[in-house]
Each structure stands twice: as C-alpha cells, then as structure tokens.
Amino acid sequence: xxxxRSDEDILHDIQNNHLPHKAFKELIxxxxxxxxxxxxxxxxxxxxxxxxxxxxxxxxxxxxxxFKQQSKxxxxxxxxxxxxxxxxxxxxxxxxxxxKDTYAEEWVARLESDPYFxxxxxxxxxxxxxxxxxxxxxxxxxxxxxxxxxxETMSEILDTSVGALKASYHHAVKKIxxxxxxxxxxxxxxxxxxxxxxx
Amino acid sequence: MSQNIKxxxxxxTVPNGYFEHLPDKILSRINEIPAxxxxxxxxFVLKKQLAFAAAFILFFVFSYSVFRFINNxxxxxxxxxxxxxxxxxxxxxxxxxxxxxxxxxxxxSDATFNNPNEIENYLIDENINEHIIxxxxxx
Numbered sequence: 001x002x003x004x005r006s007d008e009d010i011l012h013d014i015q016n017n018h019l020p021h022k023a024f025k026e027l028i029x030x031x032x033x034x035x036x037x038x039x040x041x042x043x044x045x046x047x048x049x050x051x052x053x054x055x056x057x058x059x060x061x062x063x064x065x066x067f068k069q070q071s072k073x074x075x076x077x078x079x080x081x082x083x084x085x086x087x088x089x090x091x092x093x094x095x096x097x098x099x100k101d102t103y104a105e106e107w108v109a110r111l112e113s114d115p116y117f118x119x120x121x122x123x124x125x126x127x128x129x130x131x132x133x134x135x136x137x138x139x140x141x142x143x144x145x146x147x148x149x150x151x152e153t154m155s156e157i158l159d160t161s162v163g164a165l166k167a168s169y170h171h172a173v174k175k176i177x178x179x180x181x182x183x184x185x186x187x188x189x190x191x192x193x194x195x196x197x198x199x
Numbered sequence: 200m201s202q203n204i205k206x207x208x209x210x211x212t213v214p215n216g217y218f219e220h221l222p223d224k225i226l227s228r229i230n231e232i233p234a235x236x237x238x239x240x241x242x243f244v245l246k247k248q249l250a251f252a253a254a255f256i257l258f259f260v261f262s263y264s265v266f267r268f269i270n271n272x273x274x275x276x277x278x279x280x281x282x283x284x285x286x287x288x289x290x291x292x293x294x295x296x297x298x299x300x301x302x303x304x305x306x307x308s309d310a311t312f313n314n315p316n317e318i319e320n321y322l323i324d325e326n327i328n329e330h331i332i333x334x335x336x337x338x
Contacts, residue, residue, distance in 0.1 A: 021226055028222040036218070037208045046213060057225045062232070119210030146207045 004030040007073035014064055024064070028057055031074060034147070035081045041142040042085040043092075044107060044127075046116040052088050056081040071156055078149075078157040082139065089135075104131035129179040133172050140165055141172040 004010075004026060013023035035056060040049040059080050067076065108128045111117045119127070130138055139158070143149045144165075151162045158165070322332065 021229070024229075025222045025226055028225055032218055032221055036213070037211060040211045041208075050217075053221070054225050054228060058228060058232075061229050116212045116214070117210060118212045123210045146204065148204055 008069075011064070011067065011069070011073060015067075024061060027060075027073070031077055032057075034074075035077060038078065038143070038147060039081050039085045041146060042082075042089060042139060044111060044117075045114060048088055048092065049085075052081070052084040056084045059084070075153060075156045078153075079159075082157060086135070086139075104128050107131050125180060126176070129176040132179060133175060137168050137172040137175075140168040141176070144169050 007027075010023050010027050010030075012018075014020040014027075032053065036049060036053055039052045039056070040046070043049050043052060056077065060077055067073075071079075105128070108124055108131070111119070111124060111127060130141060133141060136158075140154065143154050143157075144151075149157075151165050154160075154165050155162050160168075
C-alpha cells in the first residue's frame with residue numbers, strides 16, 4: 001500500500017490553501033524518483049537531471065492553482081518533466097561541439113567516466129544504441145522499456161496517438177536489435193492498472 | 200517503482216541522500232520566488248467569485264439589451280405603420296381633383312331627397328317655421 005495520500009487529496013489541500021507547502025512537499029516525495037529516472041534517461045548526466053527536475057517542480061508549483069484536473073496529476077508532471085528535459089537537451093546540443101555522427105560515441109565515453117553511472121559493458125552498448133535513435137523514438141523507447149509506462153498514459157503525456165507510439169516503439173526496438181545484433185529482453189508488465197496503483 | 204523497473208534503472212545512480220534532501224531544496228527555491236506568487240491562493244479563491252459576479256453582470260446586461268431591443272422594435276413598427284398610412288392618404292388626395300371630391304360628397308350626402316314628400320316630412324319633423332323657409336328661399 002502506498003505511503004502517500006491520493007493526488008486528489010494532496011491537490012485539494014494545495015488549492016484550498018490548507019498547508020500548501022506541506023502538501024506540495026508530499027507531492028514531490030511521491031513523484032521525485034519516477035520523474036528523476038525519466039529525465040535522467042533523456043539527459044543522461046546527474047547534474048542536468050537535477051536542474052531539470054527542480055525546474056519541473058517549480059513550474060508545477062507556479063501552475064498548480066490553475067490545474068483543472070482535466071488530466072491526472074502524474075501525467076501532467078511527466079509532461080512538464082519531458083518538456084523541461086527536452087528544452088535542456090536542445091539548449092545543450094546548441095552549444096555542443098559533437099557532430100551528429102559521433103554524438104552517441106561521445107556520450108557513451110562521458111557515461112563511462114560518470115561517477116553516477118554504474119552500468120556494465122552491455123548497459124553501455126544499449127545506451128549507445130538508444131542514443132543513435134531519433135529524439136522521439138528515444139523517449140518512447142525509454143518510457144516503455146525502462147519505466148513500463150502504458151501506451152495510453154504515454155499518449156496523454158506526449159500528446160501522440162497510441163498507434164503512432166506503438167509504431168515508434170516497434171521501429172526503435174528493431175533498430176536497437178540490429179545495432180546490438182541480438183534480441184532485446186522485452187519482458188514488460190503490460191497492465192496499466194498495476195502501473196497506476198504504484199503511485 | 201516495481202522491482203523490474205528498479206532493476207532496469209539500476210545503472211543510473213544518484214549522490215547519497217539526494218532524494219531525502221531534494222524536496223526541501225525545491226521548497227526553499229519556491230520560497231525565494233517573488234511574493235506575487237504567494238498571493239496566488241487568495242487570487243485563486245477570488246477568481247471564482249469574480250467569475251460568478253461577471254457572469255451575473257453579463258446576464259443582466261444581455262437580458263436588458265434584449266428587452267430594450269424588443270421594445271424598440273415594437274414601437275418602431277407602430278410608428279412606421281402610422282406614418283405609412285398618413286403618407287398614403289396624402290398621396291391619394293394629391294392625385295384626386297377637388298371638384299370630384301365635392302361631387303362625391305354631394306352625391307353621398309344624407310341631405311339628398313329624391314321625393315318632395317320627404318322634404319315636407321323632414322321640415323315637419325324638425326319643426327322648422329314656415330317663415331324661416333320663406334326667408335331662405337328669398338336669399
């Protein structure tokens with residue numbers, strides 16, 4: 001059973017000014033880990049991820065009084081986090097000296113020397129293959145493969161149809177398998193109810 | 200997070216105590232945001248009331264405008280019909296000769312008698328003095 005209250009209860013306290021900072025702290029504690037790993041797989045290094053994650057929660061705080069619950073709180077937070085991560089990624093690549101051809105190799109070299117990356121050779125190979133994907137396919141692959149987010153939830157977060165997401169994921173898997181020259185372990189938990197009950 | 204998801208993400212590590220300190224770090228940054236954001240809860244409550252007030256005023260203004268519009272239309276229609284009738288009458292009269300009008304009135308007058316007996320009966324009924332009749336005939 002979750003140690004946190006429901007999103008509706010937390011949101012109710014914030015929007016009705018009933019100890020809003022305390023309630024918002026609970027919201028951060030509830031979602032910080034999921035959002036951290038979501039951003040981390042887009043940006044790869046810890047410092048950038050930390051910046052993007054803090055900005056995500058600050059933007060959420062600034063907009064939370066206008067949040068009408070037309071979407072779920074966690075999909076709303078994921079959307080802000082994705083936008084923050086992509087904005088930082090684009091800003092970073094604007095000032096990067098890496099060419100597109102060497103982009104994946106350069107980042108894998110950085111990961112190898114990153115004190116907060118504890119992967120083995122297979123993990124590095126997988127990261128290199130993921131880095132060779134187009135941006136959208138990379139995000140879809142990460143959300144589906146690593147975080148096991150259901151397509152319906154991804155559709156809300158990325159504002160893309162379920163069909164297009166499935167096609168993106170399928171293409172991404174094929175490309176990665178081609179690069180790795182071996183099939184991926186796609187043992188995913190497909191139940192969306194299981195995912196939502198996590199939070 | 201499920202064990203399967205944790206296992207897949209295990210290669211991405213974080214500094215010790217990172218998640219324990221992050222909420223307070225974010226809240227202290229939120230507290231540094233200028234005071235305008237702090238007034239949001241009050242504005243949020245006020246915004247609902249303002250929306251109701253604005254909706255009521257809009258409804259009142261709209262209803263009043265519709266009422267005025269309908270009233271003006273009815274009044275305009277009455278005035279227009281009456282002025283059209285007058286104009287039509289003037290137009291017809293301008294086209295008809297005055298002599299024709301006099302002829303029409305003479306022919307349709309109640310004072311027209313076809314039979315001499317009717318004149319006599321009228322004079323008796325009206326109790327008109329013989330002397331007065333004589334005077335009128337002499338004029």
